[in-house]
Amino acid sequence: MQDKIERMKELSKIVSEASIAYYVNDNPIMSDKQWDKLYSELVLLEKETGVVLPDSPTQKIGGDALDKFVKASHVSKLYSLDKAQSFEEILDWQSRNQNIMNFDTTYSVEYKFDGLPIAVEYDNGVIVRALTRGNGEVGEDVTLQAKTIRSLPLSLAYKGHIVVQGEVIMKLSELAKFNNDAEEKLKNARNAAAGALRNLDPKITASRNLDFFAYNINYSETDYFESQQQIHDFLVEQKFLVAKFFEIVSSVEQIKKFIDKIDVERHKLDFLIDGLVIKINSKKVQEELGFTAKFPRGMLAYKFDAEETDTKLLGITWQVGRTGKLTPVAELEPVELCGVTVKRATLNNFNDILRKKVKIGDQVFIRRSNEVIPEILSVARTSSDSKEIEKPEFCPSCHTRLIETVANLYCPNHIGCKKQIVGRLTHFAGRQAMNIEGLSIKTVELLHEKFGTSVFADLYKLTFDELFELEGFKEKKTQNILDGIAASKKPELSNLIYALGIDGVGQKMARTLAAQFGSIEKLSEATIADLDAVPDIAEISATDIVEYFADEFNRKQIEDLFKIGVEPINSSNSSIESELLGKKVVLTGGLDNFSRIEATSLLEKLGAVCTSSVSKSTDLVVVGKDAGSKLDKAMALGVKTINEAEFVEILKKYSLR
Ligand SMILES: [Zn+2]
Structure with a gap:
């Protein structure tokens, strides 16, 4: 028995370290297969012995559901912070403090997360308890739920009694993934994180893939931390996930530039922040300044303009x-x-x-x-x-x-309703659709008023003389539009599908549909079940597509388009047997010679599967200008990267350039 427990301890340690390396450091130290093997061995031993160690990684999948949340007192009060809305208010805060006492210190600047703060208590190197903030003195015990958070360490190298404060968040990419499959979509990552953590069933918490960012030590029994910098370094050392942004500045004035910088950059982050937290770096000065009736004087939350x-x-x-x-x-x-x-x-x-x-x-x-x-x-x-x-x-x-209909009101007058007609034709002519230059809303309105242009095929019947008589139409403009219309007679199938303007069918879905069905005829015969079987197509879009083709007006409009000689080309399913066939490829940064959509479609022609985020299973990252975190992640995970020139070389090999 003792042997088994020892082995369990060993396995817990290895498996936990591997998870932290993956989720916190983005730097895997073992293969998925190896991890699975060790994990299974641990699960088996836990079954055999009936013992689950308190820091066992098997708890990451969530145990039994609770009846209710139990309230418990915080070891040390969790304060909320005084707030500033402008840089002037930060200066006021600084001079208020200087009036209380003279001090000389640096300041730390870090993200103010827009999530759910919790306090996590460790003793003897093992997690003991996690509490929500509650009223600051008493919170709810969410230990079982918190244990499922993939980036929260269940054990520490440090053995003292300590309380770490941080924020539970749901990454925006995780929220998007969740919403992709969910019937009831969640609107906001903060509420999603709170709802997942405060769910009585830890298995549900586990399924939401939350993360924990650590940013403070609220209590330490034996060790004294002299500064925010020291706390930060300690958290990193103990393998907590901390934000990449943590700056020490020597004066309050220097904070201004970070406010401006982060206010712009925050929209690129994969999680929500709603401001910056400014702390006096020296803990001694913080303590000497003490508290107002509500807040610690040594810290301040700067909030960005409300969204x-x-x-x-x-x-x-x-x-x-x-x-x-x-x-x-x-x-x-x-x-x-x-x-x-x-x-x-x-x-x-x-x-x-x-x-x-x-x-x-x-x-x-x-x-x-x-x-x-x-x-x-x-x-x-x-x-x-x-x-x-x-x-x-x-x-x-x-x-x-x-x-x-169930959800919407419709005008059934497809043939005579001007707003519908203009909307339909301008979408049809749009850049990523049939790409007919010069057909602005104003021009389409004119065409409709003068010649009754209402269905797609009508555009192909326009003559030079008709257009030329319109106000503001000179020879060149007239010819350009006619050339554009003529050139659009052989569209890429996916562009034509997009051009039809089916509700919910964007460019990406149109490409998927083109690749899957190969022709408008086949697509028009697809049932909801056929469409549901296609990856990335939500049920609601499947219904929209079937309803679109069930409508007689729509069918007739497409039929007329074919009669007049429009012939789509489908190059999506003739993907080339290239070295990228079946490979998962991510594009990041800006390319000089291609729009993102063009580059994606070229990669798809080479048989690659384009995805938006870098993971262990990514085969290749095409790196453009100003590539950000995706490049960092690719480097950390050791994923192969190529630049634009190398991408062009591959294209040339297959005469795509
Ligand atoms: Zn109408």
């Missing part, structure tokens, strides 16, 4: 899209958000309005998420003057009576 704010909903405009779908657009009282004035936000459909119980005149919360149109999250306050939003009965563009 969320509230404003008044003034009205709703219903927009008709190219498929006839109506989208409610919220007209807002103009408000500043992340440095831009926001006047409009989206409310996805009528169901969304009902679900959020939004009324005109309400004060609503809006959120801006990466460069897309802001969204209304919920109602902040309603008033007795607020008015219900009426469900429209008629199309705002052509006044046809609307039809209603």
